[in-house]
Amino acid sequence: MVVGVTASICHSVLGQVHWQFRLRNSLSITTKSCTSGGGGQKLEVAEIKERCEKWEWKGKYSINYFVSHSKNNSNPPLLLVHGFGASIPHWRRNIRTLAQNSTVYAIDLLGFGASDKPTGFSYTMETWAQLILDFLDEIVQKPTVLIGNSVGSLACVIAASESSRSLVRGLVLLNCAGGMNNKAIVDDWRIKLLLPLLWLFDFLLRQRGIASAIFQSVRKRENLKNILLSVYGNKESVDEELVEIIMEPTYDDGALDAFVSIVTGPPGPNPVQLMPRISQPVLLLWGDEDPFTPLDGPVGKYFSSLPSKLPNVSLFVLQGVGHCPHDDRPHLVHQKLLPWLAHLPAS
Numbered sequence: 061m062v063v064g065v066t067a068s069i070c071h072s073v074l075g076q077v078h079w080q081f082r083l084r085n086s087l088s089i090t091t092k093s094c095t096s097g098g099g100g101q102k103l104e105v106a107e108i109k110e111r112c113e114k115w116e117w118k119g120k121y122s123i124n125y126f127v128s129h130s131k132n133n134s135n136p137p138l139l140l141v142h143g144f145g146a147s148i149p150h151w152r153r154n155i156r157t158l159a160q161n162s163t164v165y166a167i168d169l170l171g172f173g174a175s176d177k178p179t180g181f182s183y184t185m186e187t188w189a190q191l192i193l194d195f196l197d198e199i200v201q202k203p204t205v206l207i208g209n210s211v212g213s214l215a216c217v218i219a220a221s222e223s224s225r226s227l228v229r230g231l232v233l234l235n236c237a238g239g240m241n242n243k244a245i246v247d248d249w250r251i252k253l254l255l256p257l258l259w260l261f262d263f264l265l266r267q268r269g270i271a272s273a274i275f276q277s278v279r280k281r282e283n284l285k286n287i288l289l290s291v292y293g294n295k296e297s298v299d300e301e302l303v304e305i306i307m308e309p310t311y312d313d314g315a316l317d318a319f320v321s322i323v324t325g326p327p328g329p330n331p332v333q334l335m336p337r338i339s340q341p342v343l344l345l346w347g348d349e350d351p352f353t354p355l356d357g358p359v360g361k362y363f364s365s366l367p368s369k370l371p372n373v374s375l376f377v378l379q380g381v382g383h384c385p386h387d388d389r390p391h392l393v394h395q396k397l398l399p400w401l402a403h404l405p406a407s
Contacts, residue, residue, distance in 0.1 A: 147173025177314025
């Protein structure tokens with residue numbers, strides 16, 4: 061998931077290394093009054109921030125979330141879960157469109173956005189999955205469709221595999237990650253070539269002074285913009301406001317700890333073992349220009365094979381779309397997502 065982060069770090073810190081891997085993540089993004097990607101009216105990021113609420117998880121962690129209630133209460137609610145480095149505003153192009161027919165929740169995972177970033181916390185995929193399940197149980201309190209991007213998708217997969225149908229009504233995965241970081245994908249020749257360098261960076265990131273210097277380099281405006289340009293198929297979505305919003309959470313206390321813990325931590329459960337456990341309807345939406353989970357890579361190939369193996373899984377490949385389809389070209393996502401939601405079998 062963060063192979064691109066690591067590669068970008070390699071390029072800036074070890075200038076002789078010319079790898080082409082980039083940031084595998086979906087990213088925290090803001091909004092203007094009009095959208096270059098299409099897909100309907102989007103929310104201003106200021107409005108999102110004003111309307112966000114706080115929920116105390118496990119009695120000690122403040123979790124930031126957003127809700128947009130729909131007049132249509134007959135459809136199951138939706139929970140939007142961002143990817144690595146992202147936050148609630150990443151869904152600004154989608155919330156209003158989705159809220160026409162369903163109540164929409166969005167959450168900042170622990171360590172991201174405006175949620176707590178506890179110092180010294182060991183982040184895992186299982187922790188985020190439990191956070192999602194507890195949020196459904198305590199806040200939403202209805203069977204919910206989980207919609208995730210990148211590592212957020214994998215957190216949703218883990219949650220769905222561990223939950224009864226009473227909590228998770230369906231699952232929508234947008235370019236699902238294979239793990240919390242690149243160490244999950246060991247059967248891809250591209251990763252094998254990088255492994256010695258990746259383990260070196262794991263070591264370097266555990267040195268506080270070195271980690272701080274690397275983090276400072278990664279979050280520089282120019283570096284972040286270049287990363288974004290590599291992530292999106294629609295380059296018009298990449299602007300200075302976007303870069304500014306990505307940078308904002310990185311200055312929070314605990315942001316460096318979260319970055320280091322996620323990059324160096326265990327990759328988490330493998331979706332290959334998890335997906336067969338899920339009986340709820342699943343929609344896969346995959347951008348064909350994703351440099352981090354490409355369709356011809358092990359993760360892309362696995363998910364592409366699922367519709368022929370599991371009757372509850374549907375797949376649509378989105379042309380000219382990168383790793384973050386919902387923000388890259390939201391109209392293409394809505395064209396597939398809205399009919400799928402409308403035809404969910406009765407619970």
